Amino acid sequence: MTLALDAAAQDLLFREARTANTFSDEPVGDEQIQAVYDLVKYGPTAFNQQPLRIVLVRSEEGRARLVEHMADGNKAKTSTAPLVAILAADNEFHEELPSQLPHFPQAKEMFFSERSVRESSATLNGALQAAYFIIGVRAAGLAAGPMTGYDAAGINKEFFADGEHSVLAVVNIGKPGEDAWFPRGPRLAYDEVVTTV
Protein backbone atom coordinates (compact mmCIF):
# COMPACT_ATOMS: atom_id res chain seq x y z
CA MET A 1 0.00 0.00 0.00
CA THR A 2 1.50 3.30 -1.11
CA LEU A 3 0.61 6.55 0.63
CA ALA A 4 -0.06 9.69 -1.38
CA LEU A 5 2.66 11.45 0.63
CA ASP A 6 6.05 10.97 -1.02
CA ALA A 7 8.67 8.82 0.69
CA ALA A 8 11.03 11.73 1.43
CA ALA A 9 8.27 13.57 3.27
CA GLN A 10 7.32 10.39 5.18
CA ASP A 11 10.94 10.10 6.31
CA LEU A 12 11.26 13.79 7.19
CA LEU A 13 8.11 13.89 9.31
CA PHE A 14 7.84 10.39 10.80
CA ARG A 15 10.09 7.53 9.74
CA GLU A 16 13.52 9.11 10.17
CA ALA A 17 12.50 12.00 12.42
CA ARG A 18 13.53 11.44 16.00
CA THR A 19 13.28 13.19 19.35
CA ALA A 20 16.66 14.94 19.66
CA ASN A 21 18.45 15.01 22.98
CA THR A 22 21.47 17.07 21.88
CA PHE A 23 21.70 19.99 19.46
CA SER A 24 24.31 21.76 17.35
CA ASP A 25 25.10 25.45 17.87
CA GLU A 26 23.29 26.52 14.70
CA PRO A 27 20.71 29.14 15.70
CA VAL A 28 16.99 28.90 14.96
CA GLY A 29 15.55 32.16 13.70
CA ASP A 30 12.14 33.68 14.29
CA GLU A 31 11.49 33.45 10.55
CA GLN A 32 11.78 29.66 10.77
CA ILE A 33 9.20 29.48 13.56
CA GLN A 34 6.97 31.84 11.60
CA ALA A 35 7.17 29.52 8.59
CA VAL A 36 6.27 26.58 10.83
CA TYR A 37 3.30 28.43 12.27
CA ASP A 38 2.10 29.58 8.86
CA LEU A 39 1.93 25.90 7.84
CA VAL A 40 0.50 24.21 10.92
CA LYS A 41 -2.04 26.88 11.80
CA TYR A 42 -4.27 25.12 9.26
CA GLY A 43 -4.47 21.90 11.29
CA PRO A 44 -8.08 21.13 12.23
CA THR A 45 -9.63 21.66 15.66
CA ALA A 46 -13.16 21.59 17.08
CA PHE A 47 -15.08 24.82 16.38
CA ASN A 48 -11.89 26.17 14.78
CA GLN A 49 -10.72 26.96 18.29
CA GLN A 50 -7.04 27.88 18.54
CA PRO A 51 -6.00 27.57 22.16
CA LEU A 52 -2.31 26.95 21.47
CA ARG A 53 0.08 29.63 22.68
CA ILE A 54 3.83 29.50 22.08
CA VAL A 55 6.47 31.22 24.19
CA LEU A 56 9.88 31.28 22.51
CA VAL A 57 12.58 31.35 25.15
CA ARG A 58 15.49 33.36 23.73
CA SER A 59 16.99 35.50 26.51
CA GLU A 60 19.41 34.16 29.11
CA GLU A 61 17.06 35.35 31.78
CA GLY A 62 14.08 33.56 30.21
CA ARG A 63 16.13 30.39 29.87
CA ALA A 64 17.07 30.48 33.55
CA ARG A 65 13.45 31.03 34.58
CA LEU A 66 12.40 27.99 32.55
CA VAL A 67 15.23 25.60 33.43
CA GLU A 68 14.50 26.06 37.12
CA HIS A 69 11.13 24.34 36.62
CA MET A 70 12.36 21.48 34.41
CA ALA A 71 12.90 17.99 35.77
CA ASP A 72 16.55 17.28 36.54
CA GLY A 73 16.87 14.94 33.56
CA ASN A 74 15.71 17.71 31.22
CA LYS A 75 17.73 20.66 32.58
CA ALA A 76 20.90 20.11 30.53
CA LYS A 77 19.22 19.85 27.16
CA THR A 78 16.81 22.69 27.92
CA SER A 79 19.86 24.81 28.81
CA THR A 80 21.73 24.09 25.59
CA ALA A 81 19.11 23.79 22.83
CA PRO A 82 19.36 26.69 20.33
CA LEU A 83 15.70 27.53 20.93
CA VAL A 84 13.11 26.35 23.44
CA ALA A 85 9.37 26.74 22.95
CA ILE A 86 6.84 26.53 25.74
CA LEU A 87 3.54 25.24 24.33
CA ALA A 88 0.50 26.09 26.40
CA ALA A 89 -3.28 26.06 26.14
CA ASP A 90 -5.11 29.34 26.66
CA ASN A 91 -8.18 28.38 28.68
CA GLU A 92 -9.84 31.64 27.64
CA PHE A 93 -9.66 30.76 23.92
CA HIS A 94 -13.45 31.13 23.69
CA GLU A 95 -13.03 34.92 23.65
CA GLU A 96 -11.75 34.54 20.08
CA LEU A 97 -14.52 32.26 18.84
CA PRO A 98 -16.74 35.05 17.50
CA SER A 99 -13.90 36.19 15.22
CA GLN A 100 -12.52 32.71 14.43
CA LEU A 101 -15.88 31.00 13.87
CA PRO A 102 -17.81 33.84 12.21
CA HIS A 103 -20.67 31.67 10.93
CA PHE A 104 -21.52 30.47 14.46
CA PRO A 105 -20.44 33.10 17.01
CA GLN A 106 -23.03 31.80 19.47
CA ALA A 107 -20.74 28.81 20.12
CA LYS A 108 -18.85 30.91 22.64
CA GLU A 109 -21.81 31.12 25.00
CA MET A 110 -23.61 27.93 24.01
CA PHE A 111 -20.71 25.57 24.63
CA PHE A 112 -17.96 27.32 26.53
CA SER A 113 -19.51 29.34 29.31
CA GLU A 114 -18.22 26.89 31.94
CA ARG A 115 -14.56 27.08 32.83
CA SER A 116 -14.21 23.30 33.30
CA VAL A 117 -15.58 22.66 29.80
CA ARG A 118 -13.25 25.26 28.33
CA GLU A 119 -10.26 23.76 30.09
CA SER A 120 -10.97 20.24 28.81
CA SER A 121 -11.48 21.57 25.31
CA ALA A 122 -8.34 23.71 25.44
CA THR A 123 -6.29 20.75 26.62
CA LEU A 124 -7.55 18.40 23.90
CA ASN A 125 -7.45 20.87 21.04
CA GLY A 126 -4.26 22.50 22.29
CA ALA A 127 -2.64 19.06 22.27
CA LEU A 128 -3.78 18.52 18.68
CA GLN A 129 -2.18 21.85 17.79
CA ALA A 130 0.97 20.94 19.75
CA ALA A 131 1.28 17.79 17.63
CA TYR A 132 0.83 19.82 14.44
CA PHE A 133 3.57 22.16 15.69
CA ILE A 134 5.97 19.26 16.34
CA ILE A 135 5.30 17.99 12.81
CA GLY A 136 5.87 21.53 11.56
CA VAL A 137 9.25 21.80 13.28
CA ARG A 138 10.25 18.64 11.46
CA ALA A 139 8.84 20.07 8.22
CA ALA A 140 11.30 22.94 8.66
CA GLY A 141 14.18 20.47 8.68
CA LEU A 142 14.71 20.88 12.40
CA ALA A 143 14.69 18.35 15.20
CA ALA A 144 12.14 18.67 17.99
CA GLY A 145 12.67 17.45 21.53
CA PRO A 146 9.28 17.58 23.22
CA MET A 147 9.27 17.16 27.01
CA THR A 148 6.60 16.91 29.69
CA GLY A 149 8.98 16.44 32.63
CA TYR A 150 8.64 19.70 34.57
CA ASP A 151 6.78 21.42 37.37
CA ALA A 152 3.70 22.44 35.39
CA ALA A 153 2.27 24.69 38.10
CA GLY A 154 5.64 26.43 38.35
CA ILE A 155 5.81 27.09 34.60
CA ASN A 156 2.20 28.24 34.47
CA LYS A 157 2.81 30.75 37.25
CA GLU A 158 6.21 31.88 35.92
CA PHE A 159 5.20 32.50 32.32
CA PHE A 160 1.42 33.05 32.37
CA ALA A 161 0.61 35.49 35.11
CA ASP A 162 -3.09 35.62 34.23
CA GLY A 163 -3.69 32.13 35.63
CA GLU A 164 -5.56 31.14 32.47
CA HIS A 165 -2.91 29.10 30.67
CA SER A 166 -1.85 25.46 31.10
CA VAL A 167 1.51 24.26 29.80
CA LEU A 168 1.17 21.27 27.46
CA ALA A 169 4.80 20.58 26.53
CA VAL A 170 8.21 22.22 26.34
CA VAL A 171 10.01 21.64 23.05
CA ASN A 172 13.73 21.93 22.38
CA ILE A 173 14.33 22.95 18.76
CA GLY A 174 17.46 22.89 16.61
CA LYS A 175 19.72 20.86 14.39
CA PRO A 176 20.71 17.60 16.09
CA GLY A 177 24.11 17.46 17.76
CA GLU A 178 26.38 14.52 18.59
CA ASP A 179 24.74 11.33 19.84
CA ALA A 180 21.38 13.06 19.52
CA TRP A 181 19.23 9.95 19.50
CA PHE A 182 18.38 7.18 21.88
CA PRO A 183 17.66 3.87 20.17
CA ARG A 184 14.14 4.04 18.74
CA GLY A 185 11.61 2.50 21.11
CA PRO A 186 9.22 -0.24 20.02
CA ARG A 187 5.73 0.52 18.78
CA LEU A 188 2.51 -1.38 19.34
CA ALA A 189 1.44 -3.59 16.46
CA TYR A 190 -1.57 -2.60 14.36
CA ASP A 191 -3.70 -5.35 15.87
CA GLU A 192 -2.94 -4.12 19.38
CA VAL A 193 -4.28 -0.66 18.57
CA VAL A 194 -6.98 -1.11 15.93
CA THR A 195 -10.18 -3.13 16.26
CA THR A 196 -13.19 -3.31 13.95
CA VAL A 197 -16.87 -3.42 14.78
Place this chain on the structure above:
Amino acid sequence: MTLALDAAAQDLLFREARTANTFSDEPVGDEQIQAVYDLVKYGPTAFNQQPLRIVLVRSEEGRARLVEHMADGNKAKTSTAPLVAILAADNEFHEELPSQLPHFPQAKEMFFSERSVRESSATLNGALQAAYFIIGVRAAGLAAGPMTGYDAAGINKEFFADGEHSVLAVVNIGKPGEDAWFPRGPRLAYDEVVTTV
Protein backbone atom coordinates in the same frame (compact mmCIF):
# COMPACT_ATOMS: atom_id res chain seq x y z
CA MET B 1 11.48 31.24 4.26
CA THR B 2 11.33 27.84 2.62
CA LEU B 3 10.46 24.74 4.59
CA ALA B 4 12.35 21.50 4.03
CA LEU B 5 9.02 19.79 3.32
CA ASP B 6 8.15 20.06 -0.37
CA ALA B 7 5.22 22.23 -1.44
CA ALA B 8 3.06 19.31 -2.61
CA ALA B 9 3.36 17.67 0.81
CA GLN B 10 2.58 20.98 2.55
CA ASP B 11 -0.58 21.24 0.45
CA LEU B 12 -1.58 17.61 1.00
CA LEU B 13 -1.21 17.73 4.77
CA PHE B 14 -2.08 21.31 5.70
CA ARG B 15 -2.61 24.04 3.13
CA GLU B 16 -5.18 22.38 0.86
CA ALA B 17 -6.35 19.68 3.25
CA ARG B 18 -9.76 20.44 4.69
CA THR B 19 -12.22 18.88 7.10
CA ALA B 20 -14.66 17.06 4.80
CA ASN B 21 -18.37 17.14 5.52
CA THR B 22 -19.50 14.93 2.63
CA PHE B 23 -17.86 11.87 1.10
CA SER B 24 -17.94 9.89 -2.14
CA ASP B 25 -18.95 6.21 -2.19
CA GLU B 26 -15.38 5.01 -2.74
CA PRO B 27 -14.59 2.53 0.04
CA VAL B 28 -11.64 2.84 2.43
CA GLY B 29 -9.86 -0.45 2.94
CA ASP B 30 -8.19 -1.82 6.04
CA GLU B 31 -4.88 -1.81 4.14
CA GLN B 32 -5.14 1.98 3.84
CA ILE B 33 -5.62 2.39 7.58
CA GLN B 34 -2.78 -0.02 8.20
CA ALA B 35 -0.51 2.12 5.99
CA VAL B 36 -1.59 5.21 7.93
CA TYR B 37 -0.86 3.54 11.25
CA ASP B 38 2.50 2.22 10.07
CA LEU B 39 3.50 5.82 9.34
CA VAL B 40 2.08 7.74 12.29
CA LYS B 41 2.96 5.20 14.97
CA TYR B 42 6.38 6.87 14.97
CA GLY B 43 5.03 10.20 16.21
CA PRO B 44 6.63 11.16 19.54
CA THR B 45 4.95 10.87 22.95
CA ALA B 46 6.11 11.13 26.55
CA PHE B 47 7.78 7.93 27.79
CA ASN B 48 6.94 6.37 24.41
CA GLN B 49 3.47 5.79 25.78
CA GLN B 50 0.92 4.78 23.17
CA PRO B 51 -2.54 5.28 24.64
CA LEU B 52 -4.34 5.75 21.31
CA ARG B 53 -6.87 3.08 20.40
CA ILE B 54 -8.79 3.07 17.13
CA VAL B 55 -12.15 1.40 16.54
CA LEU B 56 -13.02 1.14 12.85
CA VAL B 57 -16.78 1.16 12.44
CA ARG B 58 -17.60 -1.02 9.43
CA SER B 59 -20.76 -3.02 10.16
CA GLU B 60 -24.26 -1.60 9.85
CA GLU B 61 -24.87 -2.56 13.43
CA GLY B 62 -21.71 -0.80 14.64
CA ARG B 63 -22.64 2.29 12.66
CA ALA B 64 -26.08 2.41 14.25
CA ARG B 65 -24.58 2.03 17.73
CA LEU B 66 -22.27 4.96 17.07
CA VAL B 67 -24.67 7.32 15.30
CA GLU B 68 -27.07 7.10 18.23
CA HIS B 69 -24.51 8.90 20.40
CA MET B 70 -23.49 11.57 17.88
CA ALA B 71 -24.78 15.13 18.11
CA ASP B 72 -27.67 15.77 15.73
CA GLY B 73 -25.54 17.91 13.44
CA ASN B 74 -23.03 15.05 13.03
CA LYS B 75 -25.47 12.14 12.51
CA ALA B 76 -25.88 12.43 8.74
CA LYS B 77 -22.19 12.54 7.87
CA THR B 78 -21.34 9.83 10.39
CA SER B 79 -24.03 7.68 8.75
CA THR B 80 -22.72 8.14 5.22
CA ALA B 81 -18.91 8.35 5.47
CA PRO B 82 -17.21 5.31 3.88
CA LEU B 83 -15.39 4.62 7.13
CA VAL B 84 -15.66 6.01 10.63
CA ALA B 85 -12.90 5.70 13.23
CA ILE B 86 -13.44 6.16 16.94
CA LEU B 87 -10.22 7.46 18.50
CA ALA B 88 -9.91 6.83 22.23
CA ALA B 89 -7.29 6.95 24.97
CA ASP B 90 -6.63 3.76 26.92
CA ASN B 91 -6.20 4.94 30.49
CA GLU B 92 -4.44 1.68 31.32
CA PHE B 93 -1.65 2.33 28.78
CA HIS B 94 0.90 2.03 31.57
CA GLU B 95 0.57 -1.76 31.47
CA GLU B 96 2.50 -1.64 28.18
CA LEU B 97 5.30 0.64 29.39
CA PRO B 98 7.66 -2.17 30.44
CA SER B 99 7.57 -3.52 26.87
CA GLN B 100 7.43 -0.15 25.08
CA LEU B 101 10.05 1.62 27.22
CA PRO B 102 12.46 -1.26 27.81
CA HIS B 103 15.33 0.91 29.08
CA PHE B 104 13.19 2.34 31.89
CA PRO B 105 10.46 -0.15 32.83
CA GLN B 106 10.24 1.37 36.31
CA ALA B 107 8.37 4.33 34.77
CA LYS B 108 5.17 2.33 35.05
CA GLU B 109 5.23 2.35 38.85
CA MET B 110 7.23 5.54 39.40
CA PHE B 111 4.99 7.85 37.42
CA PHE B 112 1.71 6.15 36.62
CA SER B 113 0.48 4.34 39.70
CA GLU B 114 -2.29 6.91 40.23
CA ARG B 115 -5.31 6.69 37.98
CA SER B 116 -5.79 10.47 37.76
CA VAL B 117 -2.20 10.95 36.56
CA ARG B 118 -2.62 8.17 34.00
CA GLU B 119 -5.84 9.68 32.70
CA SER B 120 -4.30 13.14 32.22
CA SER B 121 -1.30 11.62 30.48
CA ALA B 122 -3.47 9.39 28.29
CA THR B 123 -5.60 12.37 27.27
CA LEU B 124 -2.63 14.58 26.37
CA ASN B 125 -0.55 11.95 24.62
CA GLY B 126 -3.60 10.29 23.06
CA ALA B 127 -4.51 13.67 21.59
CA LEU B 128 -1.00 14.03 20.16
CA GLN B 129 -1.43 10.61 18.57
CA ALA B 130 -4.92 11.55 17.33
CA ALA B 131 -3.39 14.55 15.54
CA TYR B 132 -0.71 12.35 14.00
CA PHE B 133 -3.49 10.01 12.83
CA ILE B 134 -5.43 12.87 11.20
CA ILE B 135 -2.23 13.94 9.41
CA GLY B 136 -1.74 10.30 8.39
CA VAL B 137 -5.22 10.05 6.89
CA ARG B 138 -4.35 13.06 4.77
CA ALA B 139 -1.00 11.48 3.90
CA ALA B 140 -2.98 8.57 2.46
CA GLY B 141 -4.77 10.96 0.11
CA LEU B 142 -8.00 10.74 2.08
CA ALA B 143 -10.07 13.45 3.70
CA ALA B 144 -10.61 13.37 7.46
CA GLY B 145 -13.64 14.77 9.21
CA PRO B 146 -12.79 14.87 12.92
CA MET B 147 -15.68 15.52 15.30
CA THR B 148 -16.05 16.00 19.03
CA GLY B 149 -19.81 16.58 19.03
CA TYR B 150 -21.19 13.46 20.72
CA ASP B 151 -22.22 11.98 24.06
CA ALA B 152 -18.76 10.94 25.23
CA ALA B 153 -20.01 8.90 28.18
CA GLY B 154 -22.39 7.08 25.85
CA ILE B 155 -19.63 6.19 23.38
CA ASN B 156 -17.28 5.14 26.17
CA LYS B 157 -19.87 2.78 27.59
CA GLU B 158 -21.05 1.46 24.22
CA PHE B 159 -17.64 0.66 22.74
CA PHE B 160 -15.28 0.25 25.72
CA ALA B 161 -16.95 -2.02 28.22
CA ASP B 162 -13.93 -2.10 30.55
CA GLY B 163 -14.53 1.49 31.66
CA GLU B 164 -10.87 2.34 31.06
CA HIS B 165 -11.12 4.19 27.75
CA SER B 166 -12.03 7.82 26.98
CA VAL B 167 -13.11 8.84 23.50
CA LEU B 168 -11.01 11.70 22.08
CA ALA B 169 -12.58 12.21 18.65
CA VAL B 170 -14.66 10.46 16.00
CA VAL B 171 -13.23 10.78 12.50
CA ASN B 172 -15.10 10.34 9.22
CA ILE B 173 -12.72 9.08 6.52
CA GLY B 174 -13.04 8.90 2.74
CA LYS B 175 -12.72 10.73 -0.52
CA PRO B 176 -14.56 14.06 -0.41
CA GLY B 177 -18.02 14.23 -2.00
CA GLU B 178 -20.01 17.12 -3.41
CA ASP B 179 -19.84 20.43 -1.54
CA ALA B 180 -17.50 18.79 0.96
CA TRP B 181 -16.02 21.96 2.40
CA PHE B 182 -17.25 24.89 4.40
CA PRO B 183 -15.35 28.12 3.67
CA ARG B 184 -12.02 27.96 5.50
CA GLY B 185 -12.20 29.70 8.84
CA PRO B 186 -9.76 32.44 9.84
CA ARG B 187 -6.61 31.70 11.79
CA LEU B 188 -4.94 33.74 14.50
CA ALA B 189 -1.96 35.79 13.35
CA TYR B 190 1.55 34.77 14.40
CA ASP B 191 1.82 37.66 16.84
CA GLU B 192 -1.41 36.65 18.56
CA VAL B 193 -0.03 33.18 19.29
CA VAL B 194 3.73 33.55 19.68
CA THR B 195 5.57 35.68 22.22
CA THR B 196 9.27 35.80 23.07
CA VAL B 197 10.97 36.08 26.44
